[in-house]
Amino acid sequence: MRSGGQVIVDHLICNGVDKVFSVPGESFLGAMDAFYERSNEIKFINCRQEGSAAFMAAAYGRITGKPGVCFVTRGPGATNASIGVHVAAKDSVPMLLFVGQVATSSTHRDAFQEIDIPAMFKPLAKWSVQIDSADRLPEILSRATKISTSGRPGPVVISLPENVQREIVDAGDPVFQAPIIPSTSRVQVEQFFQLVGEAENPLIVLGSSTWSEDTCQQIADFAERSEIPVVASFRCQDRIDNDHPNYVGVLGVGTNPLLSKRIDDSDLLIMLGVELSEIVTEGFTKFTAPKMKQRLVHVHPDQAELGRIYQPDLGINSAIAGFAASISGMSLAPDVSRKTSIQELRRSYQEFTTPGECPGDVQIGKILHWLDSRLPTDTFISCGAGNYTHWVLRFLQHRKFGTQLAPLGAVMGYSVPAAIAASLQYPDRMAISFSGDGCFLMNAQDLATAKKYSTNPVFIVINNGMYGAIRMHQERAFPTRTIGCDLENPDFVAYAEAFGIAGFRVSKTSQFQEAFEQAAANSTPSLIELVVSEQAISPAFTLDELVERSIAAQKG
Incomplete structure (x- = not known):
């Protein structure tokens, strides 16, 4: 009983x-x-x-x-x-x-x-x-x-x-519940290879649902054997080693223009676990509905997602792991090699993810570029929502499945608790939380939880003194008429220290490496505040440039 x-x-x-x-x-x-x-x-x-x-x-x-x-x-x-x-x-x-x-x-x-x-x-x-x-x-x-x-x-x-x-x-013994997993049929595999064989410019897009480390490797191997470029959908960059020669970038917010054109020019899109939502479709404008101009293979574990907006030429209701296993070891080499095209896209991706200068004494891109070479490949990277994520998602690469903790809904306040959960589950692995100053204070109180349970994430707060994403959208729609976006912040270093956590303030790029190494050496959580210019609102433009463009657009 x-x-x-x-x-x-x-x-x-x-x-x-x-x-x-x-x-x-x-x-x-x-x-x-x-x-x-x-x-x-x-x-x-x-x-x-x-x-x-x-x-x-x-x-x-x-x-x-x-x-x-x-x-x-x-x-x-x-x-x-x-x-x-x-x-x-x-x-x-x-x-x-x-x-x-x-x-x-x-x-x-x-x-x-x-x-x-x-x-x-x-x-x-x-x-x-x-x-x-x-x-x-x-x-x-x-x-x-x-x-x-x-x-x-x-x-x-x-x-x-x-x-x-x-x-x-009087209850019986508990029962382990194995998930029910939809799978791919032999006929669907044959149809898939027929479509791939007929395509001149196919492209694979990786989504969020039902992946594993083995699945990621199987899809990467298939893409390489078949000479097909691979794209990650929004915040799904850890589905493939970003150093893989066939990986060419991200479809979603801030897509590389050359990659965007390559997607437009493709004749077969292979969507694996992708929800064809507003972000991935660029506001439902990138593809025509209900039928894309490209042929579409859509593999997804949720039957309701198949044909929800875009009708596939081949819809496969399957977990991605099952689909990957069914094509593992198989390939279809093209009649004309696509390697040159893939190499061009790869070079463009590498240029796109090489940071340039930004306004202010703290160069966000250069700091992230250094971190990318410093962090172990199994490091967890979490972020929430805000314009600071544009830098994180663009300049930090993922090389191992399951390391990207970034909600697809772009939700503020997620980064701090996600890094804590990662550190609790894998205390021997590094966990880095990125937050804007607005995003951080949504759940900053759980620094107490991080300390209580002896976790050791490094919390990096990118402080520009405003809700940057909303400021950007306001300046686009109503230039110079901003309201409600400026923030009165606490002393973040003193805030961290109030929880018994080491705090570091970085006001110049040259200070970051030493601060990070000290934080990483701690067996307890640490916080690093990056004091950045409000002008550094995006890797693609400054705040003043955005305002000027918006005013010019309104004048016609």
Whole structure:
């Protein structure tokens, strides 16, 4: 006989979960007591805000492939945590959010902090459900885990009334839930090679869903044998070693103009796990709908994604791992070699990712270029949202799968908790968090969590004193009429030191290397503030140049 809380914890341990992220709440005391009993097998990480805890769970899911688990209380806890559910959905990572709920005897009575959790999360999650009887816990937990990890992985939200957690039930042993994975048929493989054989200028685009390290290598090998250039979609750069000779850049924000033209001129696009969203399609303007001018092979684990906007010539409902395995060792060499074209694109990519000068005494690009040569290949790099990410995404290369922690939804506040989760899971690997000054203060309070659990990320804050991305958009749409973007910041070094964390301020490029080496040598977290010019708003233009262009465009 076990309590409902014990059934939940047993299920999580059985399914390989070794950490849960939470802000404790009185609505799930029954579950917390069960965690206390098994604390030598599953670690309970108490965070300082539910949104941060949910971000950590989403990052854990992305890093491990196992469900990232988060426990929060009803009402304010659930609403705070919803941002992490959104990230898990957009990033296609498995996640289980457990929300403590009022007792079943009080539901639908406007009880204290009561929210209809399944209704609230229905648009965000793959499934949202309330469990009203402990007898059904084994069944629904198994289903929730299966849904979260199968097909296109994503978040499931489970509402847990207080009495269900404490109810004693005669439950059987927990069951490991292997995900249900769609696969590629032999006929589809034949059709794929027919389309590749007919193409003169094919191109592969790598997306977010259902990859593994072996999968990345299999696709890279296929591309090299078949002489096909490879592009990463927005924030999916760790799907291929960026030093690979066939890797030629990113499709999304700030695409290299030569690469953009090459995509336009291609006659076959092979989209692997790509969600054809607003960013990847450049506001749905890059490709014609419902039929692209290029032939389209679209491989995706979610059947609903195939033909959602663009109708493929060959749609394959398959996990990318299965598809990669089915073409592994096979290739189709072109009649006319494409190596020269790939080499041209590769040279253009290398030039595009070589930083130039930017305004101010701190050269962001040069610092990142130095870091790129300094960091181990298995370093985790996290970032959130803001114009500072344009520098990070352009000038830092990824050489190992699973090292890029950057939400596809471009969400502020993600970077700090993601780096903490990475450092918790892999304490022997380096984790670098990049944030703008606005992004950082969204979840800076969890420096306390980083310190408490003896993690050692390096938090780099790029401080330009404003919400840079919004300032950029304002200056484009309404030049010289900016409002609400200037920031009054704390002393970031003193802020870090208040948490017992070493802080360094860099106001000149030459100061960075020494500061970083000191930070990297610490066994505890460190923070480095980069004081940058507001003029350095983008690698492509200065703030004044942007304003001038916008005014000229309005004058016609």
